[in-house]
Structure formats: structure tokens, C-alpha cells
Amino acid sequence: MAWDTEGTRRRLKDAATAEFAERGREGTTMSRIAARAGINKERLYSYFGDKQALWDLVLAEQLELLAAGVRATGTGLDDVGEFAGATFDHHADHPVLARLLQWEGLDGTGRVAGREGRSRHYREKVERFAAAQRAGTIDDGLDPAHLVFALIALAAWWHTVPQLASMLTGAEPGDPAERAARRAFVVEAARRLAAPRRSPADGPGPGQV
Template sequence: MAWDTEGTKRKILDAAVTEFATHGPDGTTMERIATAAGVNKERVYNYFGGKPALFARVLSDELAKVAQAVPVESFATEDIGEYAGRVYDYHRERPELTRLLRWEGLAFDGEVPDEAQRREYYGHKTAAVAAGQEAGAISQALAPDHLLFLILAIAGWWSAMPQLARMVTGPESEAEHARRRASTVTAARRLAQEESH
């Protein structure tokens, strides 16, 4: 029987997402990732190198998933509020990404792995905001990069700080999630709204 290399890599990456999201890059061991994936530790090293390289790969893959799941081309034609709502939905369904980003912020003082590539990813989203501003669809009161950052923060903070969300707005429920999503959409639209004169 042939060895399913791609399937094994997928198992390792899935296990690594869970382990890194739970314990961070410093608190996770390659042994625990290997055990969770059902492979020996040497296989993890052979496929992905050391722990820093595996963490970078995991985060890169998770960012690619959100980019594919929540695409945006231009806020000249797309509703920035609905975009924020879709970002909220994604983070609610996949809280691992927010946890991975928080761990990354704690683990790295300077540039993070793949930072240049990730700047391009966020640059595309900033360009979508700028296009909306140039078309007059959204306000120019904030610079495009700041507006994008604030929209992402509004949409993602609920899953980044679930304990704070619970203390402020009450326990999670479908009704509460609907309320949080609606507030996220409204806040994003208001941030981006042109002031009437």
C-alpha cells in the first residue's frame, strides 16, 4: 500500500492548528503534534522542518483559508458592512485563526514569518477600501489602511476576547450572535459612511 504523503501532511497541519491555537508556538511540542496526527515525530520534522517553520506554515494556510472564504475586490461595489459581517461569521466558526494571530503577536517582537507576503494580502484589502473611497461609496474621513484595520478589529474582537464579550453582552446564544453580527455590520457601515452636509 502506498504511503499517503499529502493525507499525512494534512493530518499534521490539522493537529498543528489545534495545538498551536491552544498552546501557542512556545507551549506546543512537536511530540504532541505528532501524537495528535498519529505519526512519528521524525515525519513532522521531515515534512515541515522545525517548530517555527511549522507555525509559519499553519498561519499562512489559515490566512489563505480566510482570504478564500471572505474575498473582497472593491468597496466601490461591495458593502463594507456585509464584509465585516462575513469576517465576524468566519471568526465565529473558526476561532483558531484569531488565537493563532494573538499567539504570533506574543511570540514575535519584530517581523513575523512571511510578513512581506502578508503585507501584500492586506494591501489588496486596503486597495479595496481606497477604491470605495475614490468612488465616493465610503468616507475618506479615515485613511484606507486605518479604516480596514478598524473594520477587521470590530469583526474579529468578539472571538479574540470571548470572555470579555460574555461579561459585557451576556452568554453566547444564537440570538446573541445575531445581535453581535448586526452590531458589527452597523458599526462598520457607520465608520465608512460619508457624512451628509
């Protein structure tokens, strides 16, 4: 019978993703990952190399999903809001990502998986926001890098510390109505954060009286 190589690789990556999300890179072992997948440890090493290489691969795969699902394609306030909303949706649907990023931040060595590619990806977003500032569609008084970071934090923190969100709102994240309310808040807060500042001489802005 032919060996299902791709199926085996996927089972091992899924097991590694779950283990790393639960325990971090240092908190688990290749033996635990192999046992979780129900596959021989030697096959895990032969497919992916050492644990560091497997960690890098798992995190890169999760970040590729994020990049594919969340795109800053416009320069208007509605685009900023939808960027934040899409970020919220992605973290809600892929909760392992926040855990992996937290473990990476707690590593203590300063090592960042795929730093060059990730930095390029985020710099592209910063440049797009800077272009929107030059066009006058969003507030030019904010550092664009700081603004991108704030929007990501605004959207992702609901899923990074769900216990805090539940204590504050009295609702659980699995409640569809609460999820919709949180997303709506993220979108509107992002728009307000990025909105150009108006002087009294400008008169009332949209929706203001």
C-alpha cells in the same frame, strides 16, 4: 500496504494547528505535535522541517482560508458592511485563527510569517477602500488603512475575547440568536463608520428625519 502520505500530512498539520492555537509556537514541541497526531516524530520532521517552518505553514494555511472566504469586492456602504460581516463569520467558524494571530503578536521577536504576501493582501484592501473614498461612497476623512484595521477589529474581537463579549451581553457565543445579533451589529456599525459625513446643508441622509 501503501502509506497514506496525504492523510498523514493532514493529521500532522491538524495536530500542529491545535497545538499552536492552544500553546503558541514556543509553548509546544514537535514531540507533542507528533504524539497528538499519533505519528512518529521523525516523519513530522521529514514532512515539514523544523518547528518554525511548520508554524509558518499552519498560519499561512489559516490565512489562505480567510482570504478565500472574505473578499472586499465592492466600493459601496453595503459592500463595507458585508466585508465586516464576512470577517465576523469567518472568525466565528475558524476560532483557531484569532488564537494563532494573538500568539504571533505575543512572540516578542517581531517575526511575521509570510509578511510580504500578507502585506500585499491587506494593501489591496486598503487601496480598494481608498478608491471608494475617491468615488465619494465612503468617508474620505478617515485614513483607509486605519479604517480597514478598525473594521477587522470590529468583526474579529468578538471571537478574540469571547469572555468579554459574554460578560457585556450576558449571552454565550454559541447562542444562534446572539450570534445573529452580533453579526447584524457588526454590519450596521461598519456601514455607519464608513458613511460619508454630511453637513447640515445636505439635508437628512437616508433613513433620517
